[in-house]
Amino acid sequence: MSFLELTDVTKFYGNTCAVSAMNLTVEKGEFVSLLGPSGCGKTTTLQMVAGFEAVTSGRITLDGRDITHAKANVRGLGIVFQSYALFAHMTVAGNVGFGLEMRKLPKTEQRERVAQALALVHLEQHASRYPRELSGGQRQRVALARALVIEPPVLLLDEPLSNLDAQLREEMQFELRQIQRRVGATTVMVTHDQSEAMSISDRVVVMEAGRAMQTGHPHRVYEHPETRFISTFVGKTNLLPGTVTASGARTHVALGPLAVQVDGPRFLPGTAVLLSLRPEKLHCVPAGRIDGQVRERFFLGSQWLYRVGTAVGDLMVLAPNDGRDALSEGERTGVDWPDHCMRLLPADETAGAEALP
Numbered sequence: 001m002s003f004l005e006l007t008d009v010t011k012f013y014g015n016t017c018a019v020s021a022m023n024l025t026v027e028k029g030e031f032v033s034l035l036g037p038s039g040c041g042k043t044t045t046l047q048m049v050a051g052f053e054a055v056t057s058g059r060i061t062l063d064g065r066d067i068t069h070a071k072a073n074v075r076g077l078g079i080v081f082q083s084y085a086l087f088a089h090m091t092v093a094g095n096v097g098f099g100l101e102m103r104k105l106p107k108t109e110q111r112e113r114v115a116q117a118l119a120l121v122h123l124e125q126h127a128s129r130y131p132r133e134l135s136g137g138q139r140q141r142v143a144l145a146r147a148l149v150i151e152p153p154v155l156l157l158d159e160p161l162s163n164l165d166a167q168l169r170e171e172m173q174f175e176l177r178q179i180q181r182r183v184g185a186t187t188v189m190v191t192h193d194q195s196e197a198m199s200i201s202d203r204v205v206v207m208e209a210g211r212a213m214q215t216g217h218p219h220r221v222y223e224h225p226e227t228r229f230i231s232t233f234v235g236k237t238n239l240l241p242g243t244v245t246a247s248g249a250r251t252h253v254a255l256g257p258l259a260v261q262v263d264g265p266r267f268l269p270g271t272a273v274l275l276s277l278r279p280e281k282l283h284c285v286p287a288g289r290i291d292g293q294v295r296e297r298f299f300l301g302s303q304w305l306y307r308v309g310t311a312v313g314d315l316m317v318l319a320p321n322d323g324r325d326a327l328s329e330g331e332r333t334g335v336d337w338p339d340h341c342m343r344l345l346p347a348d349e350t351a352g353a354e355a356l357p
């Protein structure tokens with residue numbers, strides 16, 4: 001049995017189904033992110049684990065105990081929610097120590113643990129400040145220290161880095177991961193930022209319309225998305241429409257004038273499919289699988305992004321900036337890619353039954 005388990009957890013608000021038969025297992029010490037677009041049910045899922053929202057049906061267990069209907073305060077979870085503001089009238093140390101005070105721990109132990117928690121988030125020197133005297137990022141770190149100080153079995157984070165500018169956000173992502181590893185807290189984080197989820201999680205759960213669509217290691221989900229939605233929500237991709245012409249050890253697909261053979265899930269001949277090709281897997285070469293012409297180019301610093309017009313449609317190609325001259329707009333180029341980078345997705349996701357086992 002996993003440390004935290006959600007089994008068929010469903011939430012209705014009136015007639016609105018916010019979360020539908022959600023299944024999730026989180027191992028002790030694991031960092032799992034719920035990733036998905038606005039309104040897909042991420043926060044509602046976290047709120048049900050926290051005990052702030054009632055579960056309509058299904059079951060939640062923590063360390064083997066059924067906590068589906070347990071009150072929030074007896075679950076003892078560490079929570080950093082966007083709306084879970086700091087106490088304005090208390091200092092940073094007061095905010096961080098609040099949970100320990102509630103638990104009536106001896107004063108000396110409280111002081112020690114508050115100092116440790118503040119050191120963890122590098123805010124020792126701000127212990128006597130008030131929240132209004134801190135930056136947004138510092139406030140989020142106080143919220144994190146307040147959650148960590150009670151040494152919770154599970155840490156629940158809802159967009160914990162949302163108030164930070166891009167650079168601080170990136171720094172804090174790594175810091176958060178380090179803190180989480182050091183403390184060993186089992187963590188569930190909600191985010192709509194796919195790069196954030198991928199860079200710090202052991203596993204990501206991609207949600208769409210109240211459902212968990214795919215769960216796995218970030219690299220696995222990125223390289224083997226199971227649906228069109230996941231292939232475009234987690235990273236960027238070129239999607240080329242094609243038709244399956246034959247299915248053997250590999251699937252033969254016709255993409256207009258181009259024929260390819262793809263490993264992976266097999267489809268019946270005649271099935272409409274999409275070939276997913278990640279832009280960074282494509283190369284501009286003098287002679288490739290297909291000829292094209294650079295329509296546009298964008299300089300991204302460490303990379304060039306080319307839009308290359310070809311007979312199978314426009315292809316986005318991401319090339320490392322190796323310091324040499326880039327291709328010019330209007331220039332002719334071939335486009336190539338390795339066989340193992342091709343992924344086939346059903347064009348019509350309701351037609352999954354047509355996929356061969």
Ligand SMILES: Nc1ncnc2c1ncn2[C@@H]1O[C@H](COP(=O)(O)OP(=O)(O)OP(=O)(O)O)[C@@H](O)[C@H]1O
Nearest residue numbers: 013016017018037038039040041042043044045192
């Ligand atoms: N208290 C509520 N009453 C009615 N409907 C709600 C309530 N809270 C959420 N919903 C609905 O449930 C669905 C899921 O909302 P939720 O906040 O869980 O999504 P989310 O993925 O966290 O979105 P966001 O990234 O925008 O925060 C949405 O359709 C939302 O409108």
